Every structure is written in structure tokens, then in C-alpha cells.
Amino acid sequence: MLGENCILSKDVYIDSGVHIGAGVKIQNGVSVYHGVTVEDDAFLGPHMVFTNDMYPRSFIEDFEVFETLVKRGASIGAGAVIICGITLGEYCMIGSGAVVTKDVPPHALVVGNPGRVIGGVCRCGRPLRLADRRENVFTRFRCSHCGETLELPVEVAKEIRR
Numbered sequence: 001m002l003g004e005n006c007i008l009s010k011d012v013y014i015d016s017g018v019h020i021g022a023g024v025k026i027q028n029g030v031s032v033y034h035g036v037t038v039e040d041d042a043f044l045g046p047h048m049v050f051t052n053d054m055y056p057r058s059f060i061e062d063f064e065v066f067e068t069l070v071k072r073g074a075s076i077g078a079g080a081v082i083i084c085g086i087t088l089g090e091y092c093m094i095g096s097g098a099v100v101t102k103d104v105p106p107h108a109l110v111v112g113n114p115g116r117v118i119g120g121v122c123r124c125g126r127p128l129r130l131a132d133r134r135e136n137v138f139t140r141f142r143c144s145h146c147g148e149t150l151e152l153p154v155e156v157a158k159e160i161r162r
Contacts, residue, residue, distance in 0.1 A: 035065035
């Protein structure tokens with residue numbers, strides 16, 4: 001299923017049973033395999049890769065599909081690899097070439113191999129900056145570009161460089 005107002009670039013493959021939300025942009029050379037769900041307004045960068053089989057063997061015919069969820073507004077950079085069975089949180093950003101092996105919290109910025117949270121990003125995609133603290137449960141951040149203020153979970157907040 002393909003939502004309204006999507007942009008599919010050159011050499012994009014969408015497998016059967018895949019759900020793609022509205023306003024999704026899929027760049028050149030991306031294959032979206034069975035078991036992947038992409039919510040509205042997500043961005044899939046050029047030649048990024050999804051997997052869907054945790055234990056691939058060419059001679060096994062009854063392989064198990066592990067589902068992957070890309071939540072609303074998430075962005076995946078060029079050449080990134082998303083290992084199956086995980087969720088990418090709302091408005092997170094995956095850096096180019098990252099290899100993501102575990103769930104990503106909302107608004108997290110993930111880079112490297114294996115991917116790790118190094119900061120947070122606003123809905124507009126720009127870095128978040130510390131605004132104030134509240135009882136070590138959530139920390140409040142502000143975007144210097146659009147002014148939006150967010151409260152982020154500690155696992156993201158502790159990684160944002162001040």
C-alpha cells in the first residue's frame with residue numbers, strides 16, 4: 001500500500017505487503033522489503049538498505065520475516081543499513097552509512113557502526129540544544145532554528161552535547 005503524495009526516485013523496489021504512508025520520499029536505489037512499514041512523512045535516503053531476515057540462508061525456503069517500523073517523520077541517510085526487527089522513532093535521524101541494530105528513540109540522532117545515539121534533532125531536522133532540566137526523567141530542549149521546545153527521554157537527552 002502506497003500513501004498519497006509520495007516521491008519514488010529511480011530504481012526503487014516496493015515488495016508486496018509493504019505499507020508506505022503519505023508524503024514519504026524514497027530516494028534512488030532503495031528496496032523496501034516485505035515486513036517493513038514506513039509511516040507518513042519519512043525520508044529514505046539514496047541506497048539505504050532494509051533487511052527482513054535475521055538468519056538468511058539461500059537454501060531455506062520457509063524463512064521468518066522480522067518486521068521493521070519506520071515511524072512518522074523519521075529520516076534515514078544515504079547508505080545506512082537498518083537491521084530487521086527494530087523500530088525507528090518519530091522524527092529520528094539516521095546518519096549516512098550508519099548500521100542500526102536496535103530500536104531508536106524519537107528525535108534521536110544516530111551515527112556509526114554499530115549505530116549509537118549522539119544527540120537529538122527537532123522535527124525540522126536541526127540539532128536540539130539544552131533549555132532546562134526537570135527531575136532527571138525528562139530534559140527540555142529547544143531548537144535554535146524553529147524555536148520548538150521538546151521534552152526528551154533520558155536515553156536521548158544524556159547524549160546531546162551542550
